[in-house]
Amino acid sequence: MLRIIIALFFLAAPLLAVADPLPSWKDTENRDRIIAFVEMVTDPESVDYVTPAARVAVFDNDGTLWAEQPVYFQLTFAMERLAELAKADPSILTTPTLEAAANGDLNALVEGGHDALIEVLDATHSGISVEEFKTIAAGWLNTARHPATDLPYDQMTYQPMVELLRYLRDEGFKTYIVSGGGLHFMRVFAEDAYGIPPEQVLGTYAAATYETSDGAPAIIKAPGIAFIDDKEGKPINIERTIGRRPILAVGNSDGDFAMLEWTTAGHGPRLGVLIHHTDAEREWAYDRESHIGKLVDGLDKGPDLGWIIVDMAQDWDRIYTGGE
The missing domain is CATH 3.40.50.1000 (HAD superfamily/HAD-like)
Known part of the structure; x- marks a missing residue:
């Protein structure tokens, strides 16, 4: 059989x-x-x-x-993180570029070009350990939603x-x-x-x-x-x-x-x-x-x-x- x-x-x-x-x-x-x-x-x-x-x-x-x-997702993360940091300490917004980014003014950031982008990344990505940064980024990914898809x-x-x-x-x-x-x-x-x-x-x-x-x-x-x-x-x-x-x-x-x-x-x-x-x-x-x-x-x-x-x-x- x-x-x-x-x-x-x-x-x-x-x-x-x-x-x-x-x-x-x-x-x-x-x-x-x-x-x-x-x-x-x-x-x-x-x-x-x-x-x-x-x-x-x-x-x-x-x-x-x-x-x-409409923009790279990491840039959205950086802008939202900057806004959060500025709530705790508004004095970190030392330039018009940082003020624009914290306020979600993407057009002003785009007009600032490469230098403006680096300025925002320096303010939000530096001065912390790699492990701390990864924890912060993971927390953002767990809660953030895309404005167009809500995903x-x-x-x-x-x-x-x-x-x-x-x-x-x-x-x-x-x-x-x-x-x-x-x-x-x-x-x-x-x-x-x-x-x-x-x-x-x-x-x-x-x-x-x-x-x-x-x-x-x-x-x-x-x-x-x-x-x-x-x-x-x-x-x-x-x-x-x-x-x-x-x-x-x-x-x-x-x-x-x-x-x-x-x-x-x-x-x-x-x-x-x-x-x-x-x-x-x-x-x-x-x-x-x-x-x-x-x-x-x-x-x-x-x-x-x-x-x-x-x-x-x-x-x-x-x-x-x-x-x-």
Whole structure:
């Protein structure tokens, strides 16, 4: 009897449905190209087989793994933290920039450019230990809600991308975040949100000092930016930190262009993917004229470089991990 059951099982096996690795992706050419690439580099019989050690995939975060409109979520965190600090001590608002940020005047902050942003980050991110900062950021993420969706910010991760990350890891890839966002801010939520541990998160980081107080050592976040993980800085940081050129890179803006260009210029099978924000109904539609996530070179040059341009409206059946 047991032999009969086993025989029936193997006869039926070819008819069993294979679990869809990307259930939130629509059945489109772009989805098929991604799956075909993964199958090609993981098949030991393929001439394009890539050993597990070399299966490195890198992902931008803002606009690629989670939303980024109307402003980067970390900037919202900084402005709200500044307002909270100012309630306790109004004297910290020593400049018009800090006053504008504490009052939620985003336009004034944008007009101030890079210097204004650094001023706000210095006021809210420095002078405390890394551990204290992570506790504060985690508390904010646990309570804050996005003004347009009313979702917690860490539920505005993209379900199709979470599936892609999981699929890649199931196929022996090692997945990394390589983002212009703050290193310590992203490390607070990346493992829970994406399954990416802190040591596989690369980002912009501030200056720091090593200090002891009452015999307790700590890393203290200091004013100023030590490294900006954006544009050409991304491949530099990947080479410095990971030590391998990725075979797959995913981004959404021209800030990611160098990372995709460097990745796909390597020898052997390579793939670049850009997420194009085209869904004004379920998310936002923006590219060439956007103040955040501007996408020009990627649209103009990416297709000729063999990159996949994912159309959110056409390729994704679902957007966020939360609220649907």
